[in-house]
Amino acid sequence: MTTATDTPDGTARQTPPGPEDAPPLFGPGSQFHALFDDPRWALAMIRATVLEAAHPRIGAALIDNSTFVAHPWRRLRNTFLSMRRMFGADPEEREREAARLNRLHARMSGTDTRGRPYDAVDPEARAWVVATLFESAVTMCRLSGRPLDPAATERMYAEYRAFLAALDGDARHLPEELRDFWRYFDRVVEEELENTEAARVILYRLFDHLPAPALLDGVPTLWAAGRAVVGPVMGAITIASLPEPFRRRAGLPEMPGVPTLMQGAYIAAGLARFLPGDLLRAEAVIDLLSLTPGSDDPRARTVAALRARMQRAAALLRLLTPLAPDPDPEDGPEPAAGDGRRRTAEDFFRQVLDQTGDGYLDWPDLAAMARELATRLDLGEPEETRLYDAFAGWWRELQSALDADGDGRVSAAEYAAAVPSLSGPALIRVAEVLFAATDKDGNGTIDADEYRALFRTAFRRDVTTGDGGYARSAFVGDFLSFMSGRRAGTAYDPLLADA
Structure with a gap:
């Protein structure tokens, strides 16, 4: 955007924008804010998490300390809340959240299975986490057929460097210029990433054993049936979206037809932008998945009715599937969730x-x-x-x-x-x-x-x-x-x- 000023001879002259005219790095008006509630982020976040986990130091920290396997929905909710705070317009809230994250990560250190040390406050590893988020955001736009223009890409990169600076005090571990970032990203992918245990867990175990969110906790049969179909597809789509040099070095298979399926998934997620705005708010969706019928939230009544319908669908599904073996009498009765009975x-x-x-x-x-x-x-x-x-x-x-x-x-x-x-x-x-x-x-x-x-x-x-x-x-x-x-x-x- 340029502004017009008057010259001494009365003609108009165009001047480049000053810093005060630039879009904000945080809060409404930023590139991140525009994309935060985009449904495509669901695919991009999984992809970014795999690239993070493939870094040996980050992967070791995740395996030893993270709850993403046993409590993925809780981890997802906390991650979205943290990112909302860090990219919000309130500098005091951003500073407080950065301090909290730094204290949290300072308590995570150790060695991996090969005896290599890791530390969650290692600045190079943290820079890589931010790099994967930025690169995956750019990739999700490209794969969905709506790539960012050069100016928007530059602006988003400045926002992510500012995010890293808010955490570490500076952003020197990410290149200052965007053109240098791509060389940095390619080098790390080709030279440092490994097929770590954490990356394999995300790609294979997590999707196959993903526990039901609270919304679907009462219909395990229906959840298991849906997971059996969606889980392998999500894993295949994620693998296909990863950088080719990493797929080759890690020996990750790419099945025929999956690149087309991946493209279709990103395009379909992009079309969800035409849904009503309330349905696209990431936190609202996560909160809804976390609701239980016993909650005092007004939406709980809708959840209770939805669960009742799903339970009827699950009962029908059980009629159509082979019967499970009878439980061993020595194991005792199964405790019912929510009835106050003792767990085993x-x-x-x-x-x-x-x-x-x-x-x-x-x-x-x-x-x-x-x-x-x-x-x-x-x-x-x-x-x-x-x-x-x-x-x-x-x-x-x-x-x-x-x-x-x-x-x-x-x-x-x-x-x-x-x-x-x-x-x-x-x-x-x-x-x-x-x-x-x-x-x-x-x-x-x-x-x-x-x-x-x-x-x-x-x-x-x-x-x-x-x-x-x-x-x-x-x-x-x-x-x-x-x-x-x-x-x-x-x-x-x-x-x-x-x-």
């Missing part, structure tokens, strides 16, 4: 304790619990540190009591064999610290707003006291009952057990 020890281990989904309980699992609780409550540094320290104390107590073979982690078999009472002093400390973090005003009870911040729903009838608050003793008792009694269908399930 194996279910509790898988749904609650094993947050990373690797089949073991160790520190990253408890750190993931602390991370989710701190994220929900938007804790500052002192409160967050106290919560992590409380969970670290609980881990030391668990390790001492349950790690029979001394390998530094607790297997499902070790846990099931012990069937311990987990409500020791360290877990009581966790409950007390969590209560204090939730009780923002420090008045000794959790009010309705504080309760919603933690549980994302209104008070349950069975946890309120006469004055309408949630007393400390009741909170601690309920938390210990959930963590040691292994009861399903409580207010605490959405915190740590939901997918």
